[in-house]
Amino acid sequence: MTESTTFLSFVVFLHVISAVLWVGGMIAIRFAVHYSMQNIVEPKIKLERTLENLKRFFNMVIPAIIILLITAIILILTLEFKGTPLYSFVIAKEAIWTVMTIVFITIYIKRNKAEKAFISGDFLGAKNALMPIAKYYIPLNIVLGIVAIYFGITLRGF
Template sequence: MSELFNNFSTLIIFLHVLSAIIWVGGMIVIRFAVHYSMQDIEDPKIKLGRTLENLRRFFNMVIPSIILLLLTAIIMIIALGFKGTPLYNFVILKEIIWTVMTLIFIVIYIKRNKAQKAFDKGEFPIAKAQLAPLAKYLIPTNIVLGLIAVILGITLRGY
């Protein structure tokens, strides 16, 4: 792993940071730009349909980013030899945060799929109920956790 990192450190760090940008930045855009612009749509069926489509497209970008973030993190943790150093606690905390974020993302993914099934059956109140916690709690929680993880990553790169 050290040789891999030494030969491709710029690319590995770039892919790691880009993955975090896509995930965390994407959630910020979805929550604070797209979500509010969707409020202007009066027809509930169109609003739900567009929300589901926006989330589906977002997931198509985020899922590969989550996988790439994990792979590049593992490479960096091993190659940079954090284990056994005082900085290892930051590494562990950062990985705990990304793990919690991934678990929350899985819940978001499942709720979106349930909402899609309800929408396809014409059960709009059920679809809306499945999506409600995403904008209210789940995505904002992941945004905060993601920003904390980014700060920890910057801290680690500073040493």
């Protein structure tokens, strides 16, 4: 294995593990954590736990998103996809990750808005700010992430 092959393997590893953390984390949050939170009867505790879970998720996923972006740029430049039949997959994949990042930023803003409402005692406002996250934004990003992962597999030639 040459030095450049070892470097590229490491970059691909970082890229894949970052995608797994982001998409897998969303799947865990939506289909495990979200449903277990429904068993909490006290609304204040439920909101408090939801805000804490999302904060911890953000702490894990923000570095993954940054690493994903950096490794994507390295891979696009190094593997010279431009001008190949696979370049349309590169463009589609990067468009998907861009939309996912915009959705993530929306989730981040809504969570912060919910936290401010929660701190001020506006539990209904906090609940209303959090509701679209679980109902729409995370499911949308899960679907987009799965499609992007599929495109990534296609780009690797499998």
